[in-house]
Amino acid sequence: xxxxxxxxxxxxADGATLNDVARVARVSRQTVSNVLNAPGRVRPDTAxxxxxxxxxxGYRPHRLARNLKxxxxxxxxxxxxxxxxxxxxxVLDRFVHALVEAAENDGYHVLLFTPDEDGLVTAYDExxxxxxxxxxxxxxxxxxxxxxxxxxxxxVPFVTFGRPEIAAPHSWVDVDGAAGTAAAVRHxxxxxxxxxxxxxxxxxxATGDRRAEGFLRAAGELGLTGDDVLDVRVDDDIAGSAxxxxxxxxxxxxxxxxxxxxxxxxxxxxxxxxxxxxxxxRDLAVTGFDDSPLAPLLTPPLTSVRQPLxxxxxxxxxxxxxxxxxxxxxPAGELLAxxxxxxxxxxxx
Amino acid sequence: xxxxxxxxxxxxADGATLNDVARVARVSRQTVSNVLNAPGRVRPDTAxxxxxxxxxxGYRPHRLARNLKxxxxxxxxxxxxxxxxxxxxxVLDRFVHALVEAAENDGYHVLLFTPDEDGLVTAYDExxxxxxxxxxxxxxxxxxxxxxxxxxxxxVPFVTFGRPEIAAPHSWVDVDGAAGTAAAVRHxxxxxxxxxxxxxxxxxxATGDRRAEGFLRAAGELGLTGDDVLDVRVDDDIAGSAxxxxxxxxxxxxxxxxxxxxxxxxxxxxxxxxxxxxxxxRDLAVTGFDDSPLAPLLTPPLTSVRQPLxxxxxxxxxxxxxxxxxxxxxPAGELLAxxxxxxxxxxxx
DNA sequence: CATGCTGATTTGAACGTACAAATTTGCACG
DNA sequence: CGTGCAAATTTGTACGTTCAAATCAGCATG
Numbered sequence: 003x004x005x006x007x008x009x010x011x012x013x014x015a016d017g018a019t020l021n022d023v024a025r026v027a028r029v030s031r032q033t034v035s036n037v038l039n040a041p042g043r044v045r046p047d048t049a050x051x052x053x054x055x056x057x058x059x060g061y062r063p064h065r066l067a068r069n070l071k072x073x074x075x076x077x078x079x080x081x082x083x084x085x086x087x088x089x090x091x092x093v094l095d096r097f098v099h100a101l102v103e104a105a106e107n108d109g110y111h112v113l114l115f116t117p118d119e120d121g122l123v124t125a126y127d128e129x130x131x132x133x134x135x136x137x138x139x140x141x142x143x144x145x146x147x148x149x150x151x152x153x154x155x156x157x158v159p160f161v162t163f164g165r166p167e168i169a170a171p172h173s174w175v176d177v178d179g180a181a182g183t184a185a186a187v188r189h190x191x192x193x194x195x196x197x198x199x200x201x202x203x204x205x206x207x208a209t210g211d212r213r214a215e216g217f218l219r220a221a222g223e224l225g226l227t228g229d230d231v232l233d234v235r236v237d238d239d240i241a242g243s244a245x246x247x248x249x250x251x252x253x254x255x256x257x258x259x260x261x262x263x264x265x266x267x268x269x270x271x272x273x274x275x276x277x278x279x280x281x282x283x284r285d286l287a288v289t290g291f292d293d294s295p296l297a298p299l300l301t302p303p304l305t306s307v308r309q310p311l312x313x314x315x316x317x318x319x320x321x322x323x324x325x326x327x328x329x330x331x332x333p334a335g336e337l338l339a340x341x342x343x344x345x346x347x348x349x350x351x
Numbered sequence: 352x353x354x355x356x357x358x359x360x361x362x363x364a365d366g367a368t369l370n371d372v373a374r375v376a377r378v379s380r381q382t383v384s385n386v387l388n389a390p391g392r393v394r395p396d397t398a399x400x401x402x403x404x405x406x407x408x409g410y411r412p413h414r415l416a417r418n419l420k421x422x423x424x425x426x427x428x429x430x431x432x433x434x435x436x437x438x439x440x441x442v443l444d445r446f447v448h449a450l451v452e453a454a455e456n457d458g459y460h461v462l463l464f465t466p467d468e469d470g471l472v473t474a475y476d477e478x479x480x481x482x483x484x485x486x487x488x489x490x491x492x493x494x495x496x497x498x499x500x501x502x503x504x505x506x507v508p509f510v511t512f513g514r515p516e517i518a519a520p521h522s523w524v525d526v527d528g529a530a531g532t533a534a535a536v537r538h539x540x541x542x543x544x545x546x547x548x549x550x551x552x553x554x555x556x557a558t559g560d561r562r563a564e565g566f567l568r569a570a571g572e573l574g575l576t577g578d579d580v581l582d583v584r585v586d587d588d589i590a591g592s593a594x595x596x597x598x599x600x601x602x603x604x605x606x607x608x609x610x611x612x613x614x615x616x617x618x619x620x621x622x623x624x625x626x627x628x629x630x631x632x633r634d635l636a637v638t639g640f641d642d643s644p645l646a647p648l649l650t651p652p653l654t655s656v657r658q659p660l661x662x663x664x665x666x667x668x669x670x671x672x673x674x675x676x677x678x679x680x681x682p683a684g685e686l687l688a689x690x691x692x693x694x695x696x697x698x699x700x
Numbered sequence: 701c702a703t704g705c706t707g708a709t710t711t712g713a714a715c716g717t718a719c720a721a722a723t724t725t726g727c728a729c730g
Numbered sequence: 731c732g733t734g735c736a737a738a739t740t741t742g743t744a745c746g747t748t749c750a751a752a753t754c755a756g757c758a759t760g
Binding site for chain 4: 039
C-alpha cells in the first residue's frame with residue numbers, strides 16, 4: 003500500500019512547503035527544518051521518514067524565506083566593467099566562469115551588475131542597502147581604487163582581484179605580475195636572446211607598474227644596465243606598440259626579443275613585424291601577457307603569461323566566505339604565481 | 352530645531368526598516384509602503400514627510416522580505432556555458448553585459464550559474480525549486496535543445512537567444528544568420544569578386560545550417576549553380592579551414608573571396624593565406640562571422656558580421672518580463688538583422 | 701514508582717514586507 | 731449640523747523559514 007506519488011497531498015506538485023512536508027511525515031515543521039540543517043538533532047528513523055516525505059513532495063526550501071530569517075542573501079556581487087569599445091577584456095570570460103563555479107561550491111551565487119554612469123558607488127550602496135548581496139568581488143583594481151575605499155569605510159565585506167597598494171587594508175588576491183614578466187624575459191634569454199626590449203604602459207597603473215618592475219628586475223639579473231635596458235612605454239596598445247617596434251628596430255643594435263605588457267600590445271608588434279617582412283618566431287621573439295583567447299589564434303600563435311584565474315577565483319571566494327561567516331576575520335592578501343605558455347612566437351622550429 | 356541626522360532614531364545608521372521610517376514620519380508602515388509602491392494613494396504632504404524620514408534614516412526596502420511577500424525573486428538565471436578550452440566564445444562577454452544592463456533597466460538582476468557535469472537540468476530545477484530565479488535566458492541553442500524542452504514542460508518562463516526549430520514552441524529572439532552570410536556574399540560580389548567560396552561547419556547545427564543557407568541563397572541570386580557553388584564544410588574550425596583554403600586554391604579556377612561561418616574559421620584561412628604568401632585584402636577577400644573582439648586585431652583586420660547583441664538582450668528581457676508579469680502571454684519569436692562590419696580583409700587599399 | 705536527566709520534538713515568535721479589509725478623516729451636501 | 735461617501739490611513743495577516751524556549755518521551759537511578 004505504497005502511497006501514490008502526487009495525488010493525495012493537496013499541493014499541485016510544485017511549491018511544497020515545510021509545513022506540507024511536516025504534515026505528510028507526521029512531524030512538526032521544525033523537525034523537518036532540523037533534518038535539513040541540523041541532522042544530528044533528529045532520530046534516524048524520524049529523519050528517514052521526513053526525507054521520504056521530502057522526496058515525495060519534491061520539496062525544496064524557499065531560498066528567500068530562509069535568507070530573510072538568517073539575514074544573509076548568500077549572493078556575491080560582481081561588477082562587470084563596461085568594456086570599452088574595441089578594447090578586449092582578456093580575462094572577463096574566464097574569470098567570471100571560475101568565480102561562479104567557486105562560489106557555487108561554497109553555496110553562494112554570483113549576481114552581476116553594471117557600474118553607474120556617474121562613476122559613483124551607488125550601485126554598490128543599492129545592492130548592500132537592499133540586502134541583495136552579502137559581499138562583493140572587485141576586479142580591475144588600481145591605486146586608491148574608490149570602490150575599495152568606499153566599501154571599506156562602509157564595512158561591507160569584499161575581496162579584490164588585484165591590490166591597489168602594496169599593503170592594502172583589505173583582503174585581496176593577486177597574480178604576481180612582476181614574476182610573469184620576469185619569466186618571459188628569462189624564457190627568451192634562455193633561447194639565446196641578448197638584446198631584449200620591453201613594451202609597456204605609461205607608469206601610473208598598479209598592474210602595469212608591477213609588470214614593468216618584473217622586466218627591470220630580470221634585466222638586472224641578466225646584467226643589463228643603462229642604455230642596454232630597452233624600456234619603452236606607449237599610450238595606445240596596438241598602434242603604439244607597432245610604432246614602438248619601428249623605433250626599436252631602427253636602433254644601432256636592435257632587439258631580437260620583445261616582451262609585451264599585454265597581448266594587445268603584442269598584436270601591434272606582430273602587425274608591425276609582418277609589415278616589415280619579419281617572421282616572428284624566427285627573426286624576432288615576441289611575448290604577450292594574459293594568454294587571452296586570441297593568443298593561440300594569432301599568426302604566429304603567441305607566447306604569453308597565463309594567470310591562474312581558477313585558483314584566483316577559488317581563493318577569493320574562500321576568503322570572502324570566511325569573512326562573511328566571521329566578520330572579525332583579519333584581512334589577508336595572497337599572491338599567486340602566473341605561468342608562461344610558450345608558443346610559436348618565441349620558438350624558431 | 353531640525354532633527355539631528357543619526358543619533359536619535361535608535362537604529363545604527365544601517366538597516367532601518369519600514370517600521371522605523373513609519374515611527375519617524377508618524378504614520379503607519381503601510382503608508383510608507385504606499386509611498387514607495389502606490390504613490391497615488393497617499394496625500395502629497397504625507398508623502399513628503401515620509402520621504403524625508405526615508406532620507407534621514409537612509410532606508411531601503413529589504414529585497415528579500417519584499418520578494419518573499421510578492422512571491423517573485425526578480426532574478427533572471429543565465430547559464431554560462433563551460434567554454435571549452437581553446438575555443439573562444441565570441442559573444443559571451445558582450446552579450447552578458449548587454450543582458451545585465453537590459454535586466455537592470457527592468458528592475459531585474461542577472462544571476463549566473465554553471466551547468467551540471469551530468470548534462471542534466473538539475474541546476475535549473477534547483478534554481479526554480481528554491482525560487483531563486485523567476486525565469487531563465489538561454490543561449491547556445493540547438494535543435495531540440497534539452498533545456499528548452501525541460502523548462503517548457505515544467506512551465507518555467509524562459510526566452511532563448513536562438514531558436515531550436517523554425518517554429519519554436521517558446522519565446523525566442525534570434526539574429527538572422529542567413530541574412531548575415533548573404534550580406535557578406537553580396538559585399539564581396541559588389542567588390543567585383545565572381546568566384547566566392549563558403550567555409551562552414553558540417554550540417555546539423557541550427558546556427559550553422561542557417562548561415563550556410565544564407566550563402567546558398569545569395570549564390571543563387573548571383574546566378575551560380577552546380578560546381579560554381581563552392582560550399583566547403585570542415586570539422587575543425589581553424590585547422591580545417593586552413594586545409595580547406597589549400598584545397599580551394601588548388602582548383603582550376605580558385606576562388607578570390609572566402610566567406611567564413613565564424614571568425615575562428617577565418618583565422619584558419621588567414622593563416623593559410625599568409626603561409627602561401629598571399630596578402631589578404633589584396634589577393635584574397637575574407638569575411639568572418641560574429642565580429643568577435645579579435646576580429647579587428649587580426650592581420651589584416653577582419654570583415655565580419657556583427658550581431659546586434661544589445662538589441663537581442665533588450666528584446667529578450669522585454670519578452671521575459673512581460674511573460675513574468677502575465678503568465679498567460681503567448682510565446683513570441685523575434686528575428687533581428689545583423690550588420691556587416693567591413694575591414695581591411697575585404698578592402699584592397 | 702516518583703525523581704531527575706538527557707535527547708527528541710514541538711510551540712511561539714520573528715525576519716521585513718505587501719495585500720486585504722477595517723477604520724478614520726475630510727468634505728460636500730441636503 | 732448631521733449624513734453620506736470617497737479618500738486617506740491603519741490594523742490584521744501572511745509569505746516560508748529559523749531561532750529560542752518549552753514540552754514531551756525514554757530511561758536509569760535511588
